[in-house]
Structures are given as C-alpha cells and as structure tokens.
Amino acid sequence: xTGGPATPAPSIVPAPRQAPDALVEYLxxxxxxxxxxxxxxxxxxxxxxxxxxxxxxxxxxLDLLGQATMFLRLAGQVEGRGRDEDALAYFREVVDFRNCQxxxxxxxxxxxxxxxxxxFDVHAVVVLDALSRSGNAELAAIAAKSLKEAKYHVRHxxxxxxxxxxxxxxxxxxxxxxFDALWRFTPELFAADVVDAAMLAAGVGPDLAALQAVWDxxxxxxxxxxxxxxxxxxxxxxxxxxxxxxxxxxLGHLLAEMQIVARSHPGAKW
Amino acid sequence: xTGGPATPAPSIVPAPRQAPDALVEYLxxxxxxxxxxxxxxxxxxxxxxxxxxxxxxxxxxLDLLGQATMFLRLAGQVEGRGRDEDALAYFREVVDFRNCQxxxxxxxxxxxxxxxxxxFDVHAVVVLDALSRSGNAELAAIAAKSLKEAKYHVRHxxxxxxxxxxxxxxxxxxxxxxFDALWRFTPELFAADVVDAAMLAAGVGPDLAALQAVWDxxxxxxxxxxxxxxxxxxxxxxxxxxxxxxxxxxLGHLLAEMQIVARSHPGAKW
Numbered sequence: 001x002t003g004g005p006a007t008p009a010p011s012i013v014p015a016p017r018q019a020p021d022a023l024v025e026y027l028x029x030x031x032x033x034x035x036x037x038x039x040x041x042x043x044x045x046x047x048x049x050x051x052x053x054x055x056x057x058x059x060x061x062l063d064l065l066g067q068a069t070m071f072l073r074l075a076g077q078v079e080g081r082g083r084d085e086d087a088l089a090y091f092r093e094v095v096d097f098r099n100c101q102x103x104x105x106x107x108x109x110x111x112x113x114x115x116x117x118x119x120f121d122v123h124a125v126v127v128l129d130a131l132s133r134s135g136n137a138e139l140a141a142i143a144a145k146s147l148k149e150a151k152y153h154v155r156h157x158x159x160x161x162x163x164x165x166x167x168x169x170x171x172x173x174x175x176x177x178x179f180d181a182l183w184r185f186t187p188e189l190f191a192a193d194v195v196d197a198a199m200l201a202a203g204v205g206p207d208l209a210a211l212q213a214v215w216d217x218x219x220x221x222x223x224x225x226x227x228x229x230x231x232x233x234x235x236x237x238x239x240x241x242x243x244x245x246x247x248x249x250x251l252g253h254l255l256a257e258m259q260i261v262a263r264s265h266p267g268a269k270w
Numbered sequence: 271x272t273g274g275p276a277t278p279a280p281s282i283v284p285a286p287r288q289a290p291d292a293l294v295e296y297l298x299x300x301x302x303x304x305x306x307x308x309x310x311x312x313x314x315x316x317x318x319x320x321x322x323x324x325x326x327x328x329x330x331x332l333d334l335l336g337q338a339t340m341f342l343r344l345a346g347q348v349e350g351r352g353r354d355e356d357a358l359a360y361f362r363e364v365v366d367f368r369n370c371q372x373x374x375x376x377x378x379x380x381x382x383x384x385x386x387x388x389x390f391d392v393h394a395v396v397v398l399d400a401l402s403r404s405g406n407a408e409l410a411a412i413a414a415k416s417l418k419e420a421k422y423h424v425r426h427x428x429x430x431x432x433x434x435x436x437x438x439x440x441x442x443x444x445x446x447x448x449f450d451a452l453w454r455f456t457p458e459l460f461a462a463d464v465v466d467a468a469m470l471a472a473g474v475g476p477d478l479a480a481l482q483a484v485w486d487x488x489x490x491x492x493x494x495x496x497x498x499x500x501x502x503x504x505x506x507x508x509x510x511x512x513x514x515x516x517x518x519x520x521l522g523h524l525l526a527e528m529q530i531v532a533r534s535h536p537g538a539k540w
Binding site: 039061072 | 308309312313315316317318319320321322324325328329331332335336338339342355356359360527528530531532535
C-alpha cells in the first residue's frame, strides 16, 4: 500500500459534495464496465459455433448485466438526482460513459473475445476482492456477490486461453494476435486518477498500483502456460481514458443499438 | 385418452426403422421449438427498456437453449448417423427444421414477445409434464428437468400478461393485438400427425387432443383475468405445418444469422 496518498488530515470543515461525486463516478466506472461488456458478450448469444459455449458466454453476459444493475442502482442512489439504473443505462450519451475502452472493443473472432474476457476477468477478481473489504458497506456487499461470479468467469476464460493457446496452430496464432492487439488497452485498467485517489483516501477503493502487480502476475502465469507471450511492459496511456469519457467509435454503435428501444418509448412502463 | 390409436398388435416382424425415425422426428420438434424461441428471445438481450427484464428474458432464452441442447443431442444419438447437437443446430436447412411456426415469428414489441412466450410456456408445461412420465426414460429425464424451468417461465410470462392486459390503455391494446395476431398459430401446437400417433402408440408421447383442452383452459383463465379476450375456437390449420418443415420467411432470416459463424468455419475446434 506504499505510494498511495496518506490518510487525509481531520478537518472541521467536511467536504460532503466532493466525496459523493467521486463515489458516483467510481460506481459508474464499475457499472459501465459490466454493462458494456455484458452487452458485447450477449452479441454472441445464438451466434457461436458450439451451443454449449454459446450458453456459457451468455451466462457470463447475464452475470455482468446483473452486476451492472447493482452498481448503477447504487450510483443513482448516491447521486440523489432521481436517476435509476435504467435511466443511467439508457439515457446517457457516449461521453457520459465511464467504462474502460477494453470492454467496448468489437467482439472479433472467438479468440479475441476470450482474450479480452480473460484480461477483464482477472482485473475483476483482484478489484472485487479488494472492494469486498471496502469501507462502504453497500459497495462491499455488491462486490462480494460479484466476486463469486467473477471467480467462475476467470476460470472459464482462463481455461479457454489454455485450450486455444496450446491448441491448433491456427487457434494459437489467433489468440496470440488477440493478446498483441489488446495489450495496449490494459494500462487503462489501473491508471489511477483523482477519483481513484479520493476512493483510496476515503477507505472505499483499492490501491490500483498494488493490484496491477497482482493482475500482471496472474495474467502472465496463464498466458505462459498457454505457450503464448506478452510484451514485458504495458505501453503508457495515450490521451484521455474511457474513465473520463473518451471512447472508441465502437461504443457509439453499441449504445445506439442498446438504447434504441428505451429511447423510442421514453417513460414507457409496459 | 380416448380417440388415440389403439396399442399396436404384437408382431413377429418388428419394424425397427419406423419407431426410431418417428422418435428422431419427435425429438427434433421438441429441440427445434426451444432452439428457435431461445434464439428469438436472445435478440432482446441488451435491447429491452428495463435492465431487470432484459436479464429475465435472457435467462429464459438460456434455459430454452439448454433444453434444446439436450433434446437435439438425444435426437442425434437415436438417429445414429453421427450428428451431434451442434451439427443439428447449425448445419440443417430451413426445410429440415421441425419447430412450430409460433416460435419463429419476429419479436415485435414487448407485448407481442410476452404473448407469444405465454402461449408457448403453457404448451411447454402441459407437454413436458406428460413427457416426464414417458416410457422413454431418457426423454422423461430431460422433460422432468425442463419442466422445472418451464414452470418458472410460465409464471413470469403469465404475470406480464396480467400486468400488460390490466395496465395502461396502450399496454392493453398492444397485447390484445398480439393475442389476436398469434391465435391462428396455436392450432399447430396440438395438431397430431403420424409422428405423434406413433409416439402415443409406443407409450412415448402424450395424447395431444387431451392436452389441448388443458392448455386452452389454462390460457383462457389468465387471459380473462388480464381483461383480455380470445376467439372462442382456434381456426383450422391451413396448409402444411412447421412440424413437416413448412416455415414462414422469418425462419430463414433467423437461421442465416444463427448459423453464419459455424458455417464459416466448418469443423473448427477453436
């Protein structure tokens, strides 16, 4: 835990606006990662080459959408402006989304989907494990529930990484290409900004630098056992991150599709 | 059980080809209904106006795809020509599909999806309940497992029928219109042909005429409580049915989308 900001000095002037805003941002990041990735994975439903795997990926998608619902609902409650999880999911614009860019990338082939999923799943396990001990009891409860699912997800995606990497020449080549293409999106997962610093200082969020080392070790262990390779270091992040609303073109298309029904019938209760 | 064919007379010349073929056809019907409807429902995933309902419908879709997998796997085993559930799902043509036309109809609005689902779910419960006592032990086991899920599904769709029918003027009007449009597709669910007769005679399948009366009573009870109405009688079936491979144009589009990945990489193991 070295390197993080020190515990804030006690003050007789509390800053109530600052803490809730950072918490809302932080919850949106957790929710949006899962909402967007859940939607991406659901695009596989009924399109995979193997029924069983189709069902497995769709189950992961549903878990992620369920987690997104919980995180976004809490974000709406903390925000206190009357937006529920549906308003947050269906009536925000691209620039208001706080997901990392990794999760919004188009599915590509099955190997690409699996590599992206594995990188995210390991991130989810280490982050949710830390958050299950968060000083915010509601967040800790959601994290603990989600962690159980994430542990199953990473076992699934990790086994596929091993199978594809150590499989046929084509499967090996395809998933290696996927990791090569995805690697530059991974630094964003651990790039701490003022929101993360505020969460760490408040005892709500984890020390991302410490988690990144754990993540890196877990990822490399599986990738090497799969006879695949990764660059030694992650590249620096170029420009603004998805955490601040900077997204690839792909997110706009995804949201257009995801939001069309709700926006066509605003306020519809049926 | 009156009206069904009598038990066949014992013969010293068994007809092994006849019985397995009818059983394969019968299993394909059970599997294809669920494969096609599961795919239709999965189209809602990430497109509904309410996150929770999106997830609920997707869960039903996954249950149906899981049931389809079991029925199609058994169909392939009984057929004995080396086709597994994936080969049956992804490498048959439209005319080889044995689902009823009801399940292949495009989703329409949410009310249409719910009305279609409710009509199918009641059918599933009465058929699976009978099949859980089938003389074919493997079929009985799959039916018993599926029945538990179907009972949950019909509770869900039935509650929505009540909510929409007894809801706003618009929701009432929309779901009434859905039932009006869907009604002509319901006789096919219970139209017994030679395959059903063979299954009944062999102690494998139910007496469809008896089940239709139960289905009709269950459907009308909920529809009337929802302040909706149904025609007094179902129209006769016009022309060939989906059970013999006659389908609406919509199935072709659905299969094209569902089968594209598997057909682009035939035999791919990754």
